[in-house]
Amino acid sequence: MLQSMTGFGSARLDADQYSISVEIRSLNSKSMDLSVRLPKFLSDREYDIRNMVQRALVRGKVGVNIEFSKNKAQKAKNTINKELLQAYYNELDAVADTLGAGKEELFRLALHMPEVLQQEQEEEVTDADWDKVQPLLEEAIQNLNTFRSDEGKALTAEIMGYIDRIRILLAETDKHDPVRMENIRGRIRGHIKEISVSEHFDKNRFEQEMVYYIEKLDIAEEKVRLVNHLHYFTETVYLPEPTGKKLGFISQEIGREINTIGSKANDATIQHHVVEMKEELEKIKEQINNIL
Incomplete structure (x- = not known):
């Protein structure tokens, strides 16, 4: 049975920490014309992705787009080093007493002193996450072939x-x-x-x-x-x-x-x-x- 070269297929994974989406579009072409857009952590997997797509789709002007995004609840947060904030505040208060200066801005100044606000480290995406991306890519390819x-x-x-x-x-x-x-x-x-x-x-x-x-x-x-x-x-x-x-x-x-x-x-x-x-x-x- 004939297959069209025109098609669209997608797949998505929504985990607690992040979301991964895969979209593949195909138009007619005399040969395989493949373009791939990947997140940084998959850059060393481009060769594998290209091979998978080329073997499965054979021919066409194909565009693959894989996106990775952190969920809002998992994005970087700031925490306050309370002990360091207290130390800075006490020191500023003492200096203000010595100089006879006003104390209205002491808290704001102490809050912005070095290392008082600390950013939590984001969870690093590792090569192990390829095991999550690969099935999504296979699903998107299958959906595109069904469309075709x-x-x-x-x-x-x-x-x-x-x-x-x-x-x-x-x-x-x-x-x-x-x-x-x-x-x-x-x-x-x-x-x-x-x-x-x-x-x-x-x-x-x-x-x-x-x-x-x-x-x-x-x-x-x-x-x-x-x-x-x-x-x-x-x-x-x-x-x-x-x-x-x-x-x-x-x-x-x-x-x-x-x-x-x-x-x-x-x-x-x-x-x-x-x-x-x-x-x-x-x-x-x-x-x-x-x-x-």
Whole structure:
């Protein structure tokens, strides 16, 4: 079944001390185009993250964003060294008595003396937290692939509708082909009557040229090859592995046979069918650009 290259997947862990979120976005691209944004403590894990994403997503313009944030209750706090504050205050009070200075600002001054306000150390994030991030990354990748698969189902239905339309137009072409050939024979008979009376008429040469001419107008082989290409395209759509590039190649072969039928047909009705087949094929090619 087809998978779209467009997708989004996310995962989140909310612990007592912190939160970790992982988001992955994917757009269509001819190859893997991966960009990664990480918190500092995961910088030495970028290689592992890239490998995980590349193996799982294969192709696309992919952006990975991992964010780490401390919960409010766990953010840095200030504590007061009460003994040191008391010592500073007593010393300032004594100096104020000696100098006869006012004592209104003594508490504020003591509070801002060195080491009175002490900041609690934040809990350091260690490499052990990779064990928490890795499952989140795997979950986000899985969610993105689910998104891609859901989009792929819609793409499959749309593309197979275009393929079925080409089959119908080819059937109409095949149905009209005997009429086309009879019209061509009629024109040839008319030309034979006109030139057979000429004194320079060479019957053998004429028959050879007519055989060559009729063979050049015969589209039987092209119709058979086009049927086979449409069948191969349908089989490929339902393969389990990524098939976007292969479908692109098959589409080129389908287009080649349609163009040849158009160039050899020499018939207005079949030319009309060929134009419609080309329109359907262009729709297929547009959608294939977004298939994994």
